[in-house]
Amino acid sequence: xxxxxxxxxxxxxxxxxxxxxxxxxxxxxxxxxxxxxxxxxxxxxxxxxxxxxxxxxxxxxxxxxxxxxxxxxxxxxxxxxxxxxxxxxxxxxxxxxxxxxxxxxxxxxxxxxxxxxxxxxxxxxxxxxxxxxxxxxxxxxxxxxxxxxxxxxxxxxxxxxxxxxxxxxxxxxxxxxxxxxxxxxxxxxxxxxxxxxxxxxxxxxxxxxxxxxxxxxxxxxxxxxxxxxxxxxxxxxxxxxxxxxxxxxxxxxxxxxxxxxxxxxxxxxxxxxxxxxxxx
Numbered sequence: 001x002x003x004x005x006x007x008x009x010x011x012x013x014x015x016x017x018x019x020x021x022x023x024x025x026x027x028x029x030x031x032x033x034x035x036x037x038x039x040x041x042x043x044x045x046x047x048x049x050x051x052x053x054x055x056x057x058x059x060x061x062x063x064x065x066x067x068x069x070x071x072x073x074x075x076x077x078x079x080x081x082x083x084x085x086x087x088x089x090x091x092x093x094x095x096x097x098x099x100x101x102x103x104x105x106x107x108x109x110x111x112x113x114x115x116x117x118x119x120x121x122x123x124x125x126x127x128x129x130x131x132x133x134x135x136x137x138x139x140x141x142x143x144x145x146x147x148x149x150x151x152x153x154x155x156x157x158x159x160x161x162x163x164x165x166x167x168x169x170x171x172x173x174x175x176x177x178x179x180x181x182x183x184x185x186x187x188x189x190x191x192x193x194x195x196x197x198x199x200x201x202x203x204x205x206x207x208x209x210x211x212x213x214x215x216x217x218x219x220x221x222x223x224x225x226x227x228x229x230x231x232x233x234x235x236x237x238x239x240x241x242x243x244x245x246x247x248x249x250x251x252x253x254x255x256x257x258x259x260x261x262x263x264x265x266x267x268x269x270x271x272x273x274x275x276x277x278x279x280x
Contacts, residue, residue: 023063031056122192124170125177133191133199137248145245148202148210151255152180152238155267157196159229168227172234175226183217199252207242207272214238214270237262241273 031052038049120132128136137145154160154176161169173196180190180198189201202210218235225233239258243251254273262271 019067020064023067024060028056028060122177125174125192127177127181128189128191130191130193130199133189133193133201134248136189137201142245144203145243146203147205147243148207148240149243149248149251149255150200150202150210150214150238150240151193151252151259152198152200152214152236153259153263154196155235155237155263156229157234160227160234163229164227172227176234176236179220179226180217183220184213201243207240210240211270211272214240218268218270235268237267238270239273240270 031049034049034052037043038045120128120135122129122132154172157169157172160172173192177190177192177198180200184190184200184202187203188205189203191199193199200210202213205213221235222233227234237259239255239260239262241251241255241258258271258273262269265271
């Protein structure tokens with residue numbers, strides 16, 4: 001299709017003439033090469049030149065006959081459809097049909113990309129949603145499936161909606177997503193887990209590093225709050241769990257349990273998942 005578009009300047013309204021031009025040039029390339037060699041060396045033979053010219057003309061005729069035979073069914077179908085529709089306008093040229101089909105394929109591809117993005121991106125915050133988060137982690141190669149997973153919950157978020165309205169709640173969610181994305185590394189993945197919960201995958205990161213990063217974000221939330229409830233800066237609680245490539249569901253469950261511990265301990269804090277003790 002790229003070649004078709006690149007040659008569209010040659011008889012743009014007639015695919016048949018475009019094919020003729022390309023075939024004529026292609027079949028006469030040996031003749032042109034021989035002519036250039038003969039002029040450069042002075043050893044051109046008239047009889048050989050005439051014979052080669054006749055051969056290329058015959059080859060061009062055969063190619064054009066085959067092309068016409070291939071295009072005839074398309075034109076016959078167009079004529080039949082036109083006759084069956086009375087005064088309906090003629091169908092477009094074959095070249096136009098091809099270009100239209102290509103444009104349709106491009107639109108369909110763009111539409112598929114849009115649908116994929118909509119399925120994996122949270123429309124409010126612009127970051128990945130739960131499906132996008134899980135898909136991204138599932139697509140990681142085995143050697144990169146390690147680090148820490150954090151589940152984060154905005155403290156007392158219901159009060160924001162109740163006291164200030166849902167528009168303010170949406171603003172807080174978007175601002176919090178922006179804050180998280182800005183204060184983690186580019187290799188880390190931030191997602192809206194659902195409601196006022198968020199998730200972060202800290203790639204190739206130990207628990208101490210992940211905890212320090214979240215503590216830095218928490219301090220920023222106090223010094224530069226994204227909003228307030230009852231005169232206090234909006235804060236968050238978080239649960240962290242180490243992930244070494246084991247089933248992700250287990251890691252997420254343990255991170256969620258650590259988040260529960262943080263909320264039970266008074267919120268505005270970060271807790272780590274309890275270690276798993278294996279029996280001897």
